[in-house]
Amino acid sequence: MLAALLVLSNQTARADENGISFWLPGFFGSLAAVPQQAPGWSVTSVYYHTSVSAGGDVARSREITLGRFPANLTATVNANVNANVNLGLVAGTYTFATPVLGGQASASLLATYGSNSTSLAGSLVGTLTGPGGATFPFSRFDSIDSSLIAFGDLIPQFALRWNAGVNNYMTYITADLPAGAYQSTRLANLGIGHWAIDAGGGYTYFDPKTGHEFSTVLGFTYNFVNPSTQYQSGVDMHLDWGASQFLTKQWQVGLVGYLYQQLGCDSGSGDRVGCFRSRVAGVGPQIGYIFPVGDMQGYLNLKGYGEFANENRPAGWNVWLTFNLQPAAPTPPTSTRPRITK
Template sequence: MATAMLTMSVWSATVHADEGGVSYWLPGRFGSLAATPQVPGWSMAEVYYHTSVSAFGNAAAAREIQVGRIPAAVNVDLNLHLNAQADLVLLNPTYTFATPVLGAQLAIGVTGLFGRSSANLDGTLTAAVGPLAATRAGSFGDSITSVGDLYPQATLKWNAGVHNFMTYVTGDIPVGAYSPTRLANLGIGHAAIDGGGGYTYFNPQTGREFSAVAGFTYNFKDQDTQYQNGIDFHLDWGASQFLSKQFFVGLVGYAYQQVTDDFGQHPILGGFRSRVLGVGPQIGFLFPVGDMQGYLNLKGYGEFAAENRPAGWNTWLTFSISPMAPTTVASTRRPITK
């Protein structure tokens, strides 16, 4: 169950930070029960993700500079507004091994996505070269329906009673629909690698749970634009209370902060370090599907304190099927596996 609940993620290239307001890591990828070990075997998770964001200032200007190919030698004054939306479906097959690795449970998987992304940019641009200046006002939009990049992931998880620990590594294989001159994309145009660790406290007797996962992203250079995003730090967290053995409610949140400058950006953007915070509610329900375990989760985030990136709100609807725990295990871990 938690494989789907906690490791699904979305990367929508029209709506998040770094080059042109786009980053590899989507805050909210991890949540409650992130570090708890799972039942060995195959699992499959499907996620419907919707987001709606907007941006002013540098976050909107960066998109105009990118798609308009404004060179560094040109002085610009931009008064722009960006709106973007995405509706995506993600598939995440994962295999959890029964044989321990370094005393931990190893799981590997890959996420692929399909969907639609759209964006609109409107406002005024003034460009000057020496004494010559030109002003342009208007708007333009773009949309795409296609497939996105691929995102492999491996995790190791350790359990010690109510305490659970994990480490993970993931990354971006840039095979999705992407063009540096297009306002809306479903790929980011460059490779990335991300790693980190997490902790979950879960007490089956009280039904109380808290999880936090932190990590760093290293971005490789976009060969089409010669732009390289800086290093990003992210923290995802979730807290929940089981009201029964099958149903829980709680809160989720995230913090995202770019810690080094971008390279190759227009001088008007400066270091273009991005930041955002988000928080929102979640509910979850566990139920049998034949001899398998079903799981349904709905969570949403409202974003605030954004800098150099679009911000708004997003929702995740997750459905997963995974192996059912043996009866001897279910009596002590039922809130996780039943």
């Protein structure tokens, strides 16, 4: 059947430092652990849109990073951050013919190009502490708009997948190479400004006879120190899942969802916001369609998520339109043996 579709790792205003994370929930979905039908090259292209917003805690974190929140200020932040992101992504994947540990090995590289428009508006009301300990009233209203069109970080990935009848298993390791557009003093970015490593495993149940399918992938992210801010985000956990029914051999409908939870506290000499653990969940519908493209197989998938239960992280909605092109399953050879009848 289909290989898991490598999607993206989006660097918008999301989680951890400033509410920004390496991992984008929804990265994996239905058929995630199913091996590719045949070895060789495949390509995945994605259009991704998200619209998110966040309140005081995330806004305060952004103010600090932008250098607009003095260290001697004690203030209440009544502000909101809003972001709209449009991304185009291309991932090239090579699936090896030689088994590795009895499984199918693949290596991928994903590149991102798109736009990020982010705004912050609100007030800071509090007191400034002077050198002698005296305090002074402080009040300010901020309105910041930031936008850019640029490349995001590069995302390499290596994965192994195994098939055992209707049961499929996978393990993967991926990383963030901080090559994308990033400035610590800019509100909108398409890179995260630091290295990250993510690894995990997944399972897919898929029965072609009944059309029933269920997939889930669990992973963990380790974030390195951001050299620009000396801020290190804590370890993150993420669970992506998809459930679908193939109505025919071509049409698929179902649900997708995710849970994202930061496990470790943020740290580093640049951390002025404390632990700042973040969390978000999302769920939504999906529809997929499989069709031949010459001697290749095409797969088109549309899915969307509505987010809820967020903490220290923007939330909103996002939609993914994915097109995957991969080698079709080999055609069984036609027998040339003479037919004998009695």
